[in-house]
Amino acid sequence: MRGGWRWHLSSLIPGSMIEETLMTFAIETQHAGEAGHCGPEIRSDVHVRIEPRERGGIDIELESRVKPYYGEAIRRQSEEVIEALGVQHAHVAIRDEGALPFVIAARIEAAARRAGLGQGTRVLPDQLSLPEPSPRDRMRRSRLYVPGSEPKYFINAALHGADGVILDLEDSVHASEKDAARLLVRNALRGVDFLQCERMVRINQLPLGLEDLEEIVPESPDLILIPKVESPRQIIDASQKIAEIKANYGVERPIWLMPILESALGIEKAYELATASPEIAALTIGLEDYTADLGIVKTATGAESLFARQRVVNATHAAGVQAIDSVFGDVGDMDGLRAWALNSRAMGFEGMGCVHPTQIAVIHQAFAPTPAEIEKAQRIVAAFHEAQQKGLGVVSLGSKMIDAPVVQRALKLMARAQAMGLLA
Amino acid sequence: MAVLEKTELVLNAAGRKVPEVVNGRAQVPYKGVGKYHPRGSKAAPPIRSAADYPESGDKRVADLETALRRCGLRDGMVISSHHHLRDGDRVALMALEAASRIGVKNLTWFPSASFPSQRGAIELMASGVIDHIEGSMNGPLGDYCTQGKMRGMGVLRSHGGRWQAIQDGEVHIDVAVIAAPAADSFGNCDGSHGKSACGSLGFALADSIYADQVIAVTDSLVPFPCVPWQIQGNNVDYVVEVDSIGDPAKIVSGTTQITRSPDRLRIAEFVARFLRDAGIMRNGFSFQAGAGGIALAFVSYLKQMMKETGVKARFVRGGSTKYLVELLEEGLTDYILDGQTFDLDGVRSMADNPRHVATSPFTSYNYHGKGNFASLVDAVVLGATEVDVNFNANVVTHSDGRLLHGIGGWQNCLAAGCTILAVPSFRDRIPVIVDQVTTLCGPGELIDVVVTERGIAINPLRPDLMDAVRGSKLPIRPLQEIKQEVERICGGRPQRPKLGDRPVAIVKWIDGTVLDSVWQIA
Numbered sequence: 001m002r003g004g005w006r007w008h009l010s011s012l013i014p015g016s017m018i019e020e021t022l023m024t025f026a027i028e029t030q031h032a033g034e035a036g037h038c039g040p041e042i043r044s045d046v047h048v049r050i051e052p053r054e055r056g057g058i059d060i061e062l063e064s065r066v067k068p069y070y071g072e073a074i075r076r077q078s079e080e081v082i083e084a085l086g087v088q089h090a091h092v093a094i095r096d097e098g099a100l101p102f103v104i105a106a107r108i109e110a111a112a113r114r115a116g117l118g119q120g121t122r123v124l125p126d127q128l129s130l131p132e133p134s135p136r137d138r139m140r141r142s143r144l145y146v147p148g149s150e151p152k153y154f155i156n157a158a159l160h161g162a163d164g165v166i167l168d169l170e171d172s173v174h175a176s177e178k179d180a181a182r183l184l185v186r187n188a189l190r191g192v193d194f195l196q197c198e199r200m201v202r203i204n205q206l207p208l209g210l211e212d213l214e215e216i217v218p219e220s221p222d223l224i225l226i227p228k229v230e231s232p233r234q235i236i237d238a239s240q241k242i243a244e245i246k247a248n249y250g251v252e253r254p255i256w257l258m259p260i261l262e263s264a265l266g267i268e269k270a271y272e273l274a275t276a277s278p279e280i281a282a283l284t285i286g287l288e289d290y291t292a293d294l295g296i297v298k299t300a301t302g303a304e305s306l307f308a309r310q311r312v313v314n315a316t317h318a319a320g321v322q323a324i325d326s327v328f329g330d331v332g333d334m335d336g337l338r339a340w341a342l343n344s345r346a347m348g349f350e351g352m353g354c355v356h357p358t359q360i361a362v363i364h365q366a367f368a369p370t371p372a373e374i375e376k377a378q379r380i381v382a383a384f385h386e387a388q389q390k391g392l393g394v395v396s397l398g399s400k401m402i403d404a405p406v407v408q409r410a411l412k413l414m415a416r417a418q419a420m421g422l423l424a
Numbered sequence: 425m426a427v428l429e430k431t432e433l434v435l436n437a438a439g440r441k442v443p444e445v446v447n448g449r450a451q452v453p454y455k456g457v458g459k460y461h462p463r464g465s466k467a468a469p470p471i472r473s474a475a476d477y478p479e480s481g482d483k484r485v486a487d488l489e490t491a492l493r494r495c496g497l498r499d500g501m502v503i504s505s506h507h508h509l510r511d512g513d514r515v516a517l518m519a520l521e522a523a524s525r526i527g528v529k530n531l532t533w534f535p536s537a538s539f540p541s542q543r544g545a546i547e548l549m550a551s552g553v554i555d556h557i558e559g560s561m562n563g564p565l566g567d568y569c570t571q572g573k574m575r576g577m578g579v580l581r582s583h584g585g586r587w588q589a590i591q592d593g594e595v596h597i598d599v600a601v602i603a604a605p606a607a608d609s610f611g612n613c614d615g616s617h618g619k620s621a622c623g624s625l626g627f628a629l630a631d632s633i634y635a636d637q638v639i640a641v642t643d644s645l646v647p648f649p650c651v652p653w654q655i656q657g658n659n660v661d662y663v664v665e666v667d668s669i670g671d672p673a674k675i676v677s678g679t680t681q682i683t684r685s686p687d688r689l690r691i692a693e694f695v696a697r698f699l700r701d702a703g704i705m706r707n708g709f710s711f712q713a714g715a716g717g718i719a720l721a722f723v724s725y726l727k728q729m730m731k732e733t734g735v736k737a738r739f740v741r742g743g744s745t746k747y748l749v750e751l752l753e754e755g756l757t758d759y760i761l762d763g764q765t766f767d768l769d770g771v772r773s774m775a776d777n778p779r780h781v782a783t784s785p786f787t788s789y790n791y792h793g794k795g796n797f798a799s800l801v802d803a804v805v806l807g808a809t810e811v812d813v814n815f816n817a818n819v820v821t822h823s824d825g826r827l828l829h830g831i832g833g834w835q836n837c838l839a840a841g842c843t844i845l846a847v848p849s850f851r852d853r854i855p856v857i858v859d860q861v862t863t864l865c866g867p868g869e870l871i872d873v874v875v876t877e878r879g880i881a882i883n884p885l886r887p888d889l890m891d892a893v894r895g896s897k898l899p900i901r902p903l904q905e906i907k908q909e910v911e912r913i914c915g916g917r918p919q920r921p922k923l924g925d926r927p928v929a930i931v932k933w934i935d936g937t938v939l940d941s942v943w944q945i946a
Contacts, residue, residue, distance in 0.1 A: 043852060066853045068824040069918030077915075098852025101915040155913060156687050159877055193913075357686035 033115025035180045036107035038095035044152035046099035048111040050082075051091040058082055058089070064096035077101055081108045085118030101125060102191035103151040103184065110180035122215075125191040133253045134198050134222035136281045139163050139419050140324055141351040141367040142360050143200060147172035148181035154188045157197070160357035161364075164198035169212050170205065170227050178204065182215045189219035198222045200258070206234050210241050217245040220253050223281060228289065229259040230266045232276035239277040255279065258324065262286035263293045267308045270315030282322035284353070285312050288329070300336045302343070313348040327353035334362055341366030369417045377410035377417075384410075433927070433941075438816075440864055442938040443927050447532075447556060447576045449594070451930070454937040457867055462792070462936070467593035469634055481610040481648060483663045488641060489522040491662040492599065495637035497523055500530045500555075501598035504635065506628035507537035508603070508615055508764060512674030515603035515641045517544050518666070524553045532576070534595060535559040536586055536627040537830045541674065549574055558595060559586070560820070560830020561929075569928050570827045572944035578827070578929030580820055580942070583627065583763070584789025584796065584836035585932050590630045592792055594936055600631035600638045602655060603669045607642035611660025612653035616775040616782070618644030620669050622676060623744070623765025623774045625654040626784035632659040643669045654782060680745045680767045682724055683717025687877040691846050692721030694875045694898065695805055700729050701896035702889055704803050704842055712741035712837060713805040715766040718846045722805055723747040730756050741788070741801055744770035744780065752779060761797060763788055763833065789836035791934040796836070804840035808847050810861045813904050815868030815883045817845060818861040820931060823854055824921040825862055825945050827929060835934050838870035842889065849876040849910045855918060857907040862921065864940040865931055879906050922946040 030052040038047035060078055064071055074096060082092060085108070092108075099107070102125045112118035143164035146153045149172070157165045167185040169178065185201060201216050202225040203209035209226065216224070226238050235257065242255055257279045261267055267290065274283050287305050291298040298304065309325065316323040325344040328337045341363045344352055351367060354360055369377070380397055384407045387395040395402040417423035431443040436453035444451055452460065477483065485491045497503070503523065505516035516535055521544070523531060529552045533545065540563035548554045549568065556576025561569050569578045581589055589595045604613035605620045615625040620643055632638050638660045645665050650657075683689060695718075699705040705726065713719035724747055730736070736755065740748055742762030746769035751757045753773075760780045765771045773780045788797045798804075809829065810818040819834045821827050837843065847856050857874070872889060874881045881903035882890050893900060911917050927941035 066918075068921045069854055070915065072919060073915055098854070100853060100913065156877060159690060160686055358689060 030116045033111045033113065033117070035110035035114060036099075036103075038097050042097045044098050044100065044103065044155070045150075046094060046096040046104050046107050048104075048107045049093040050087070050108070050111045050115045050117065051093075052087070052115055052117060053089045053091060055089050058087065059091045061091070061093045062096070063094070065098050066096065073101075074104060077104055078108060081105050081123050082112070084123045085109060085112045085121055087112055087117045090115070090117070099151065100155065102187040106183040106187045107180070110183050113179065122186075125187055127190045127219075128193055130220060130253070131194070131196070131199075134256065136254070136256060137322065138198065139351075139416065140198070140282060140322060142354050142363045143198075143324070143351065144354045144357060144360065145172065145202075145327070148185045149173045149177045151184055151188070154184075154192050157357075158193065158195040160360050162197055162354060162357070162360045163351065164200045164223070165194050166200040166202050166225060166353075168202045170202050178208065178212075182212055186215045186219055189216070189221055200225060202227060202260075203238075206237060209238065213238065213241050213245060217242050217255065218249040218251060220251050221255060222253075223256040223258055225258045225260055225284070227260045227286065228262050228266070229273055230263055230269065232269075232272050235259055235273060235276040235280070239279055242279070256281035258282045258284055260284050260286045261308075261312060262289035264290070266290075267311050270311050271318055274315045274319035274321055280319075280321050282324045282350075283312055283316050284324040285309060285326050287326040300330070300333070300340070302340065309344075309347060309349070317348065322350045323348055325349040325352035327355050328359065329355060331356040331358065334358075337362050338366055364420070368420050368422060369413050373413060374417050374423060377413045380407060380410040381414060431927070436938060438864055438867060438939060440940040442930060442941050443577070446579065446930055446938075452937045454933050454939045457869060460935045460937050462592065466591045467596065467634060469636060477661075481657070483611050483657075483660060484609050485662050485664060487522075488519055488601075488639070488664050488666070489525055491639045491664050492519065492522055492526060494662060495599045495639065497526060497528055497599055499528050500532075501528070502532040502534050502596060504534040504597045504600045504631045505536070506602060506625065506631065507535060507539065508622040508625055508627055509620065509670040509675045510622075511539040511541045512620075512670035512672060513539065513541065513603060514668060514670045515601060515666075517542055518641070519601040519639075520545060520548050520554065524548055524551070529553060530555040530575075533557050533559070534597060536583065537832065538562055538565050540564055560832065561827055562830055563828065566827035566829070570821070570825060570942060570945050572924070572926060572928050574928065577927065578942070579932060580831055580929055581932045582789065582831045582835035582934055583785040583833045584791055584798070585831075585934050585936065587630045587785040587790040588792045588934065588936055589932070590634045591790070592936060597631055597635035598637065600628070600635035602628045602632060602638065602640050602660075604640045604642040604655065605669065606644045606646055606650050607640045607663060608646055608648040608650035608657065609663055610648050611638070611640045611655070611657030611663050612648070612650040613640050613642070613655035613657075613660070614650050614652055615654055616652070616771060618642070620644070620672055620675060621771050621775070623771045624762055624782035624784075626763050626782055626788075628655060629784040629786065632656065637661050639664060641666055641669060643667060652782075676765060676767050676771055680715050680720055680747075681717070682720045682747075685717065687848060688718045689721050690877045691848065691875055692718045693725050694880055695722045695844055695846050696725035696729055697896075697898055698844065698873065698875065698880060698893065699726060699803055699842075700733070701898060702842070702892040705729060705733075705735055707735055708738045709735070709802045710737055710739045710741070710800065711803045711805070712801050712840065714807070715743050715745050716807055718807070719805055720745060720747055722846065723751070727751060727756060741797070741804075742766075742770065744773065746770070749773040749780070752777065761788070785833075785836075789833055789934075791836070792936075796839075798833075798836045799839040801837070801840040803842040803844060804837040805844050805846050806834055806837055808845045808856070808866075810856055810858050811845055811847065811871070811874055811903075812858050812861045812868070813907060815871040815874065815903070816861050816864055817866040817868070817871055818863045819865045821863040821942060823858065823862050823918065825923045825943060827942050831865060831931070835866055838866050842872050843870055844873040844875055845871060846875045849878045849906055850914055853914050855907065855910045855914055857903060857910060859917075862923075863931060863942055874903055876906055878909060881906060
């Protein structure tokens with residue numbers, strides 16, 4: 001292993017077709033391709049321009065902000081990736097702004113593909129050891145959105161303690177950058193340690209999202225968010241595609257789905273959507289698009305979306321999956337966020353989205369059971385155990401009878417309190 | 425001084441190669457913390473008689489050039505300036521350009537710090553007006569020095585070290601030029617009033633006391649008396665009135681801004697929690713932090729924790745900002761002891777609030793005094809460009825050897841009860857935690873805690889701190905472990921920078937000994 005990285009090749013196209021495909025591309029579609037970003041304001045990214053040529057081998061022109069420290073490593077890595085992509089003759093201009101190796105690899109691959117080179121080949125960084133598979137009903141209080149085209153946010157995203165990190169390929173990525181962002185996210189799933197966070201990816205609206213799945217699914221994300229869902233067919237299509245890719249690549253870990261309902265029609269079909277696939281772990285709601293669909297203004301209190309949110313909560317509970325609320329977009333308004341999150345929890349949501357890491361602690365605090373709730377749950381469970389020991393069919397606490405669902409709710413609350421470190 | 429001569433190098437007690445002679449003056453290599461105890465008397469300025477000055481007290485002259493001529497400025501002299509006007513300062517260059525017009529050469533410019541706006545000094549070095557700079561060099565001047573273009577050798581000192589060098593006679597100031605936001609014709613100067621108000625003038629105090637000749641330059645001449653007289657007119661020879669001493673927009677910022685970077689906020693929160701959980705944050709405690717994004721956020725988090733627990737500080741040390749002023753005005757500290765003000769709130773507070781006290785490097789930092797305030801501070805939060813696995817730290821050069829920052833009060837602050845470096849574990853792709861620092865500015869035995877976004881490392885020399893936070897939820901980790909994690913992320917250890925074998929500047933320790941050399945970039 002050189003420079004701490006090893007490159008793994010993976011084929012996008014069945015073996016017998018590769019050679020023929022490469023030849024076709026070589027003849028028809030070679031032109032300069034570029035990917036990534038550079039400039040004084042850019043951090044942790046790199047711009048790569050690959051200009052194919054008839055002969056002369058590979059000529060790399062490297063400028064890097066970190067050249068005194070990693071210049072040799074960047075050059076070596078670039079040569080390895082270019083060679084792995086099967087590029088034999090090209091001028092390669094690299095302007096590096098301190099990009100990490102997984103970013104450099106993704107940008108070179110994107111530039112090569114845009115130049116009509118390297119088609120059919122993935123050049124993958126080392127796979128870090130995967131975390132434990134994500135349980136379907138794991139705690140999902142917070143999910144932090146990270147733009148899929150901004151690698152500077154990837155590396156420390158997990159440090160802030162969200163339950164999930166969403167590498168976003170949809171709204172935060174410009175249409176012209178979808179192909180490159182896909183490769184960045186793919187490499188991040190292999191090469192970035194997301195610690196205890198559930199590794200989520202928001203794909204694009206179908207059918208473009210199906211192309212995202214080709215790159216993403218082989219790298220075993222824990223959960224995929226499907227945006228703008230209005231029909232069970234969309235979920236089934238995505239689910240079938242995922243199953244197909246998993247089978248091709250031998251992925252055995254579960255990949256859960258979280259459809260996003262973002263329109264009036266989607267909300268109307270909430271229950272149908274929640275039950276469209278056994279892989280669905282949760283439904284969530286996208287209020288920016290929902291309010292736009294209705295032609296109304298999204299407010300800080302959310303009064304205008306009360307029905308939609310209640311509908312999602314009801315449908316998910318009926319379907320036995322989690323209800324996850326939208327994001328609170330005003331990063332500077334922590335009081336507003338706290339009020340929103342407390343209201344979300346009271347309505348029956350189990351979590352919500354974050355657009356900035358500073359929102360995470362506030363959300364976790366709001367979704368945490370209160371000391372009074374924990375104490376009450378403990379008393380209910382104790383009464384339940386006491387009744388069990390005495391062989392009583394009826395559980396009572398003081399003068400009140402306790403139904404089985406109440407005991408279940410108390411047990412669930414205690415489990416959540418334990419998971420949050422609020423209860424030993 | 426002549427073009428940099430060849431000099432013998434010796435290994436000092438920190439194992440660093442340093443020159444024995446710098447700019448013709450013999451040097452004492454660093455001997456270890458608290459190991460060097462020079463004897464003798466302090467330097468003193470010449471005796472003057474009031475009879476030689478106007479009875480009216482009016483010391484005004486037509487312009488700076490006239491003042492410099494009357495001071496007898498000639499080749500090879502030392503001319504000093506202060507940096508309270510920071511990047512907005514116009515006076516230092518004005519004086520150096522006036523010296524150029526007079527035709528003098530080979531001056532030593534002795535600023536308390538230099539700033540990028542003073543890049544015009546490069547031309548004056550190229551033309552031979554300035555031989556070398558003794559003072560922190562930022563930005564383009566730092567680059568010029570590390571490229572080996574400066575004729576003499578740079579000398580970097582801390583704020584306290586600068587006072588020590590002046591009072592011990594290591595540097596004799598021939599002419600001090602003091603930019604004064606307010607002054608009277610007698611030469612009393614104040615920094616807290618006037619259109620170019622900057623707060624304190626503490627960095628110029630030693631210059632005013634020890635220099636042979638002192639010129640006050642002001643754009644706000646007030647009738648006698650100018651109060652408070654942070655600089656006493658009794659030490660001033662000439663007063664020059666100019667249209668502008670600086671660009672107010674660059675002297676202080678409107679309001680200093682807390683970082684929005686989630687990683688830096690996380691570091692700041694860790695620092696505040698460390699002080700709370702280690703029991704350092706308690707009634708009557710004291711702390712110092714700078715004006716960087718992390719430091720401001722730290723103060724904000726600490727303030728919240730102080731309010732939650734009902735804790736009040738006895739004093740906090742500036743540089744002051746809006747956030748320290750809020751602590752004072754909300755009764756969360758009794759005093760701000762302030763060496764410099766960073767924003768308009770700080771300037772206003774110093775002018776109006778008697779509990780916001782201007783200090784000087786003598787009271788705060790001077791190591792060759794009968795104690796100083798720095799060792800009375802319970803905790804200090806500092807930055808660094810690099811820290812090594814033995815907690816030694818660098819604050820002046822980047823890992824590639826380029827000189828880009830000043831020392832400021834950084835070295836002096838290491839005397840605090842708990843010294844905390846608050847640093848990201850890597851910048852861009854460059855690890856901050858390294859095997860060996862490029863330039864040694866602070867010995868590891870004085871650095872107690874390194875806080876990064878990936879965890880907090882406590883110096884093994886401080887088991888008391890380790891015990892104090894045992895059982896807290898803070899991510900306490902060995903420094904080596906954080907280093908290894910970062911190197912894995914960055915794709916292996918970085919290459920060692922290729923440095924030349926010629927020293928272009930030295931880093932002085934607070935006692936005047938030579939701690940390390942800055943090398944010409946290969």
